[in-house]
Amino acid sequence: MASSTFSWSITPHTPSYPTPKPRNQPPFSNSIINNQSTSESGPQVRKPKGSPQLNRWSRARALRSGHKLERHSNRTTQAVELRSPDSPTDRAPPEPAFKGRDGDDDVERTVGKSIYMVSDGTGWTVEHSVTAALGQFTHCLVDRVCPVSTHLFSGVDDVERLREIVKQAAKEGAMLVYTLADPFMAESAKQACKLWGIQSNDILGPLTEVVASHLGVSPSGLPRGAFGNNLPLTDEYFRRIEAIEFTIKQDDGALPQNLNKADIVLAGVSRTGKTPLSIYLAQKGYKVANVPIVMGIKLPKNLFEADPEKVFGLTINPIVLQTIRRARAKSLGFCDEMRSTYSEMDFVRRELDFAGKIFAQNPTWPVIEVTGKAIEETAAVILRLYHDRKHKCSMPRISKRY
Template sequence: MKSLKVFVVSDSVGETGEQVVKAVIAQFRPNFENTVIRRFPHIENDDHIKNIVEIAKAQDALIVYTLAEEKMRQKIHHSCQQENILSIDLLGPIIQLFQEKIDEPPLEEAGLVHKLDDDYFRKIEAVEFAVKYDDGRDPRGLLLADVVLVGVSRTSKTPLSQYLAHKRYKVANVPLVPEINPPEELFLVDPKKCFGLVISPEKLNIIRKERLIALGLNDDAIYAKQERIKQEIAHFYKVVERIGCSVLDVTNKAVEETANDIIERIEQNK
């Protein structure tokens, strides 16, 4: 059975080059099933290239490279030519094509794809965190969160948590109800990352009535009565005073506006 050695040379982790090589190998099965693929990641200078070319020559290997910087691509190209090593540049021709089309120079920065991937996965992780620790479901999340939100019902805790999650912040929120003691973990949270959300009783009365109607219920329920709302807000202030956290008035404020206020405060406290 035929065998082949392929060196994947990259200024990042080399995953892109390896996936392309595997796609090509698949076109030659079963003859090349025993192909050996060896990655050489994080190549940064001429000495690295020189050593790789020497090893490739000794082992009769092909070289496939994904290098963002043009001078590094030229270096490995000339080195392979001098040693009669078969090689191919996976990024260079495409970069050149794009450059001609959009008339802009490339950044020539290594690992940008993986930076984007890391950012994407951080967002997904934050969104999953917000769902898991929404509405006080698991108080253990309070000590793991980047941001903790507390407030009475219908103060936009959940939509605000999701919005902040899309900004890569892990958010947990806790509803405050007079009849239920807040979890003890809430009072162990750093007050600088905890925010109390309050809304005017009049506005909250309107919101709760609309919510009851949307659910097909009587809008005269205790949940929407002014006396009940004032009782809940009084309880809210007792809790946030004990926590020692900031209080944000979200009356007539968009979620984005409140979120930006929180982000600014969080970043200032870092």
């Protein structure tokens, strides 16, 4: 539904929120989407409570209208009239084919259960947490016995839009998970969910409270991306970028003369996931080089001259490797002959044996079995070993300073 002329009251006894004027901004007509552009024409967000500091910051945040541009495009505005949320039919919408009175809007209808994820920032924290929680339900998600759809709403920084989303979640029979730094927004989400009778979970609220109590300081109540609240030009920022650029340049055995500059060196046969693993580690700020092991091709001597404490071997189950290689050969359109040397079982086994002999000759290199591991898991094992070796502490942990 278009938010422009949308009017909705939180309870039938309180007055409706003021109806914002329709705006006719062109959708993406080369408008710079930034933190600085103004939104005087935007909806007047009414915040009945909140500290003066918060109100001041709310104003600053209202200036960040970047993501509003895409919300209020020149779509046809619709006057939406709704029953109050305590009307029983609206409160507990029948599933799965509930049709609201504004059923003409073009929201995608989903099969199965929906989870709405709402964030005032990028939304990656809430997405990450929901994905992790869904990992607990793999047994019913596989084969879509119980299909689940997630819907991410990021950059939600006004209470009206928040309530629209909650209302839509109620219509769709969804639950709501949110990360909202502003205590008023978090409370509004909680109240709106209660009112519409939908289940909800505040991901960061309880954690932020405990951290505040531990540090003995109050939280700012501002989303991470809030105006003036982020300092990307830190040393860490430059270090991450440098790591990514280094890792891209070193990919697939390029520039072996730079192996000594890498923090981590990965060695393994083709399709053991060296590239995605390298990139994942680079995102975390580590310079990674990866060296392919190919049967019959001599490895660069720099690999053996590099600090063996930073070299990690990758190995994989031959049957799984063959499956991956077959898929790869197909997607690359290999001819029959090439396909057989690359993905036939005999070759796969011999190449893995070849790699195994190299690993045996370099006993300092830990060899990691990647079969059945997601990239993140292999990365976690490598980083545990890396930090453990580096700090030689008896309680292996990865420490970071803020």
